[in-house]
Each structure stands twice: as structure tokens, then as C-alpha cells.
Amino acid sequence: MKLHKESKGTIIVASLLFAVIGLISIYFLKMWSLAIIIPLLIIYGLVFWFFRVPHRDILDHKENVIAPVDGKVVMIKEVEEDEFIKGKAIQISIFMSPLNVHICRYPVSGKVIYKKYHPGKYLVAWHEKSSTENERTTLAIESLTNHKVVFRQIAGYVARRIVFYCNEGDHAKAGHEFGFIKFGSRMDIFLPLDTEITCKIGDKTKGGIDVIAKMKE
Incomplete structure (x- = not known):
């Protein structure tokens, strides 16, 4: 292994x-x-x-939004994303238990245009306020479909070690690794309002493989 x-x-x-x-x-x-x-x-x-690294056959994607982590979809709702988009977006949240693979992957292909680390609290990762109050990193990509997609690694009550390897200007490829979170946490993805959501609350996701949404070209 x-x-x-x-x-x-x-x-x-x-x-x-x-x-x-x-x-x-x-x-x-x-x-x-x-x-x-x-x-x-x-x-x-x-x-x-x-800490296992399973083999995944990663395909090329343009309009597809790929699950960035293994876990369970716990939230799909319209929200105000105030850090980068500064407006309404559809938020998809995926919770990772300590038994899930914790590799973090790009949800879309494009160019990394924003990266910021935020110190914060360690609320349980499924708590709605963890998205804005917990230790976290926020990244944004200008996608191949010319959309701005924001995604966020969030530390939890157990997970207190966030790692990310990308920098602004890097090329992002959907399904490929950009970071890691240790011992249970959550990933939030913020998408344009006209995005077609193909997952539902309760779905189990496989990072780098499952399509959770499709953006219009």
C-alpha cells in the first residue's frame, strides 16, 4: 500500500x-x-x-466539477460567498470522516488566481459556521469555462493540520492533488448560480472520480 x-x-x-x-x-x-x-x-x-494513497484513473474535464475529496455530501445551498466571489453562489460541502482518504484535489481545471490561509477555531467540521470561523484555506480558480470557482479546506475538531501545495498562477487540473488534511475535516466548493448540480445530500463521493456538478460553457 x-x-x-x-x-x-x-x-x-x-x-x-x-x-x-x-x-x-x-x-x-x-x-x-x-x-x-x-x-x-x-x-x-x-x-x-x-494515509493510504489509492490509485485513481483521472480523466480530463472541462465543464465537469469533480469531487475534490472522498466523503459525504452534507450541504447544498445558495449562500453569500463574501471572501472572493462577494456575491451569491451555490455551496456544496463534503464531510470527511477519519476513515476517508484525505487527499484534496482540484474540483475544476483552470488557473489558480487566489490563495489565502485563515487561522481560526476548531468547531466540528459539519457545523455550518466552520466554513467561516474554523482554520481554513480558500482557493479560487478561473476555470476553462471562464467561471470563478472557490473552494475551501476546513479544519475540524480532530483535524488540525491543513496542507496545500499550490500557488497563484499554477495550472489546476481537475481531480489532481493540491493538498491534504489530517484526520477528518470538510471541503466546501462555491459554484456559479447557473451550475447544474448532479449530486444530492447524503451522496458518498470519491475524490477525483465523481462528477458533482456541471458548469455551462
Whole structure:
């Protein structure tokens, strides 16, 4: 199984911590140490599972909006996007549990025209106010269909490490990686009002593969 490059530090810390706890439990608990070691091994395995990098066959897209993450669609509504669009937009929010793949992908192809990091709170990621109050990054792309698409990585109560690799002026390709969020969080996508939404609340998305909307050319 291929692991993401962001896993290195976490796995080193987890390995040392679990080794110390395991040795202490064996020394003091003897035969009862399995009650500690078995749950530790399960958690240790879940750490590796969290950082997995599954193979995805990414296609070329122009008008399609691609799911930027694996997760569950928890919100589709018309909102005011005040940071970049400064007007009405359709917001699609996808919640990622700690068991989801946490690679963040571009939802559309085009040019990165805006990037900003915001420090903030750590409300639970499905809370509606997390979009504007939590630690987050906001990015915008001028799409191949000449639309401005805004999307936002949002930290949650558990996820407190947002990573993004892109810069203004970069070429964005729908479905390809631009960042990573550790241990459960949320992604918001803000689209033009005339966008055709092809997903619904409750849908499970596969990042880089599933089409969640289509923009008019």
C-alpha cells in the first residue's frame, strides 16, 4: 500500500508512542498486556489506513466539477460567498470522516488566481459556521469555462493540520492533488448560480472520480 508523504512524521511519532506503551504494559501487566496491545495494534493499523494513497484513473474535464475529496455530501445551498466571489453562489460541502482518504484535489481545471490561509477555531467540521470561523484555506480558480470557482479546506475538531501545495498562477487540473488534511475535516466548493448540480445530500463521493456538478460553457 502506498502511503502519502504527509504520513512520515505522524507514523514515526505513533510508532515510538505505541512501542513505549506496549513495552510498559508487558512489563507491568504480563499476560494481561494483550488487553492493551491488541487495541494499540488496531489503532496503529488505522493510522496507516488513513494515509493510504489509492490509485485513481483521472480523466480530463472541462465543464465537469469533480469531487475534490472522498466523503459525504452534507450541504447544498445558495449562500453569500463574501471572501472572493462577494456575491451569491451555490455551496456544496463534503464531510470527511477519519476513515476517508484525505487527499484534496482540484474540483475544476483552470488557473489558480487566489490563495489565502485563515487561522481560526476548531468547531466540528459539519457545523455550518466552520466554513467561516474554523482554520481554513480558500482557493479560487478561473476555470476553462471562464467561471470563478472557490473552494475551501476546513479544519475540524480532530483535524488540525491543513496542507496545500499550490500557488497563484499554477495550472489546476481537475481531480489532481493540491493538498491534504489530517484526520477528518470538510471541503466546501462555491459554484456559479447557473451550475447544474448532479449530486444530492447524503451522496458518498470519491475524490477525483465523481462528477458533482456541471458548469455551462
